[in-house]
Amino acid sequence: EIHIKEPIEKEVNPHLLPGELLLCEASTVYKYMQEDGSNRGTYGKLVCTNFKISFLDDDSTSDDNEPEFKNKIVGENDITLQCVDQIYGVYDEKKKLLTGQLRKYPERLIIYCKDLRVFNFCLRYTKEEEVKRIVSGIVHHSQTPKLLKRLFLFSYASAAPNNTDGRNQTVMFDTLEDWRDELERTKGNVKYKTVTTNEGYRVSEKLPLYFVVPICISEESILKYEGRGIPIWCWSCHNGAALLKMSAFPKEQDDSTSQMQKAFMDGIYKTISKPPYELLKMDDLSSSLPSLQDIQTAYTRFKQLFLIDNSTDFWATDVKWFSLLESTNWLEIIRRVLKKAIEVAECLERQHTNVLLIEESATDLCCVISSLVQVMMDSYSRTKSGFQSLIQKEWVIGGHGFLERCNHLRKSEKEEAPVFLLLLNCVWQLVQQYPPAFEFTETYLTVLSDSLYVPVFSTFFFNSQHQRDTSASGESLKTQSGPFRFLTVWDWSVQFDPKAQAFLNNPFYAEKPKPDKNQRKTARFKHQRQLSLPLTQPKPSTKRGFFREETDHLIKNILGKRIGKFINSSDDPPNSFREFYESWHSKPVDYHGLLLPRIDGPEIKVWAQRYLRWIPEAQLHGGGTIAITAKILDLMEEVQSLQVKMDEEHSQAVSGDVHSVTTPRNSARLSSLFPFALLQRQSVKPALPTSTWKDLEDEDDLVKRDDEFVDLSGDM
């Protein structure tokens, strides 16, 4: 019997989402495997839609082992248009950046993605006109400026059946009740109130519809300068100290305006410089933290270290790895941000002092610091729904300019800065330092960072609540369709099936012992660690009322003459930070209490899962932390099945063998890059450095010596 293999005649069609349109395509495109530069790869079709660039493998049908962790929206060979970082064309072995109009078409196309994947397509076997069409199509749709209404978000929202998961526990902060509940939860309602002044966005289009301010702030003052110069509440600590943020007045003002602003602020301070507000520390983040430009530059350099073309590149950069890392400054920025968050936590926790974060717009570094402080101080923010609510509160509703910062519309690179990624990187440091303290895993953070580029969800595709609301109604877009109902990224079932979602939950999470269900809402326990801190007595409020003493500083600051960074009250011991940090670290960790990151050099690490996940050389077969996680998941399943058995035994319904068959994952088979990695390379060949030799000039005389000097030639 002879078996003749039928040529695959089947037409491969891209999997299109509702509202997704095929724009152009090219066949017989050869996709290189990133692995080894051996030119191995597969033929297929390259397509570009209004949502993504996709490579369709010619024999993709033979895909029999479905990966355990799969994104339902973005497949392994899909790149959303927003995920494209840079596109290079290769002409006669020379790489050239492709941006606008093309005169010549390259023989190879390299696509670098924001999630750090690198795709290498060879177009040599593709028909010329198809090359032209696909290359200019891809460049046009991913690299040139776009109108908001052209975002795939809108096509999807109008075409997709709306069946969002109503059971989502994330607090969206788009209603007055959400803010009231949050005030109540944190017991901030004694000194702070929710305001409806911005209904109809009559104060500002940048501010959320509802927000919280000190009780004595009047509606008029909020309206006066579109909410600028008004302290806005973020969160209240268990001792009543609050974290506030404020957007400053723009720097360049003529004299009379600035006089008026000064008078305005004086008024505000007079109004609120009475009890119950006591001490306040102000922190102008634009001078005490790196600028957005610094952050963008650092990240651009940093990510470059992970966008690796081939094995040779990998090993060539390995020799100088640590100094390369350091020269990007990215880890140092993370360290500084974490340090700042500890400083703020110290004020709130130990000094019982209110902290006011100031920034021009109060929507960038303010979001990073206030979110981090809450993650460190409020264990609710370390649960999945708590963290998601926090992102809603501080970022989405808080008005972080995702469109500009991610440059989703390709309008201006000047405004681009990975501010949200910076937060995720900082949170990751905490997650890896204190695994039992978080309900979510690093995989959760990684897929969350990937979701920044998936315009199926509205979460990261608007600059403000106002923009989202008006876009949803369809008014400002002048489109026929609308109102739109957008999906939120927090509905993880859109991207992952339940099995894959399991990887977002941390099996090591030390769940909070549940007190009485009724008590739970109101009672907030002081945790051991908080009690054991060397508390300095709250200082008497006679000396400085809320704002009073610091009015001048503040005004100088805000009106542009930025002097001094942290406005340090003189009666503070200069090493109070160190003392606080060290005293906390000398005690055992309470995973439900205050959590301070360790920030010494060796403790700040590279988020390996996010940055190394696509690099085959960095893969450990059967290794990495996933090996441990897989073991504990197996054990949990076993315990679970035993429990079921127990119940059955109790009810005496069934009887039989104690041990139900749970198939243990073979951790030896898993790659350390699991659940990511494009290729499940199963070869056992070890990765060998190709360039290792390095001169040790400074030790030259030592290098030349032998271990022990003995003349061996004599005894023959």
Added chain:
Amino acid sequence: MASSSTPKYNSNSLESSSSKRTLKDGTNWEQNEEIPRLPGETRVTDKDVIYMCPFNGPVKGRVYITNYRLYLRSVENDPVVVLNVPLGVISRIEKMGGASSRGENSYGLDITCKDMRNLRFALKQEGHSRRDIFEVLTKYAFPQSHNLLFFAFVNEEKFSENGWMVYNPMSEYRRQGLPNERWRVTFINEHYGLCDTYPSLLVVPYNATDDDLKKVAAFRSRNRIPVLSWIHPETQAVIMRCSQPLVGMSGKRNKDDERYLDIIREANGQISKLTIYDARPNVNAVANKATGGGYEGEDAYPNAELFFLDIHNIHVMRESLKKLKDIVYPNVEESHWLSSLESTHWLEHIKLVLTGAIQVADKVSSGRSSVLVHCSDGWDRTAQLTSLAMLMLDSYYRTIEGFEVLVQKEWISFGHKFASRIGHGDKNHADADRSPIFLQFIDCVWQMSKQFPTAFEFNEQFLITILDHLYSCRFGTFLYNSESVREKEKVTEKTLSLWSLINSEKSKYTNPFYSKELNRALYPVASMRHLELWVNYYIRWNPRIRQQQPNPMEQRYMELLALRDDYIRRLEELQITNNSKIPNSSASSTSPSQMMSQVQTHF
């Protein structure tokens, strides 16, 4: 799915057990504890001092010196500061300040330790108090320089296990399936007549006679001829170890050596070439010709392929560790941590050693070619390479007992010069023979265990304990340079083995996540992206940089195991009850998963 719907197991046992805590800098904060004393340990002197703690400032206390340790306890009780330092870790004792010293606490002793720390004691300037304590310390810290015995020889501890029984060369070779028709055991070195730094029992090609071996010995530095370390159970390719050939400036050849290497090549039945890995950088190997050494030239050994592995000598490694100490003790370099770390080259050396070992292992395993490894004398870099390659290829060595066998075989019996490299009981702290070669090997093992957290039966504490007793001189295990000296000194009769301590308390050193896997080659990734500084060892004295103990993941796992066992017990009880009602159901008594069985001893 699994975690969200599972009942909640709380891990809040941390707080309850924390009333009695031990800081990892060896400083105990315990109440009313007696000064510890081992059987055989005698008190020599004590004195009031001020311990200049680099982390907590000056601490008033009393220091007790015995023939084994230096013990300090603070006067203040809240908290109690305790130092407990075996004298063996002391590398150097210096007097600081003179009679004219004015500054506060500037007169006293400065003690440099081999385990990455310094101890400073300030003393009162009166009488001969400093001279007395200096002399006592010097005498007992450096017994070899004062004609005294190592503490190991007066230690009277008793253990339930006898660690000297762990390694028996004959049974280890038998475990590997040796001797066989191609490899034989020879007793030619029984009285160390052939080579005084080799063990008495050697495995050599069946086709080489003892006479051949003698002739080969003449051409190998210090007579360290190529002998078998390990044989691959499937490919029959072997790892051989030896010293450099005595080629010299004139490029001498030796027919016997050439023929012997050919016999080795043929012994695995493959036609491939013999691969020789010279651990040194090429230039050093060439330079060695000037002193009579060298490497296997192409003309003389046409059937061999030679590769240099570029691993540096013992002096470079010593300097590198010194630089590392500079950036981590007492304070961790604040700014530019990464470039400081890079400038020590410590991890780069680790990378080179691992890379070399991977190459050796891969050649034997997938290249199916026998491999010969040497450096200059074949007791430093060679030991690192062969033992690491064996660890990668043979899962037995990844068990507690297997690792003990590996150390005992490749390091202790094959003459790694522990006495010279560590300088046990010797006052010459600047001796150029000292070098952290074994520490580097343990670091490589740690890197592997970090990359493969389920592949090793032992935990980090096991490795740290080995390193602590590498210096302590409490056990005979690492004393002296070779088997021949150890035999003369009757080490196994007169001292205890470190493995006695460890094997009597195995659970303390067991990795709960260990999954036994047979015959899986384990290749670490020798990339700087994965190599890490071993903070829990090198920076363990710094209370600020301290990993949580116990490891929270381990704790969680143990809780789950306990819960599972509890369920199984209760289920079995239930079933017994139920079975009396339902006649034909079978109660299961087997363990639910054999995979887990080894960790059950913990409860």
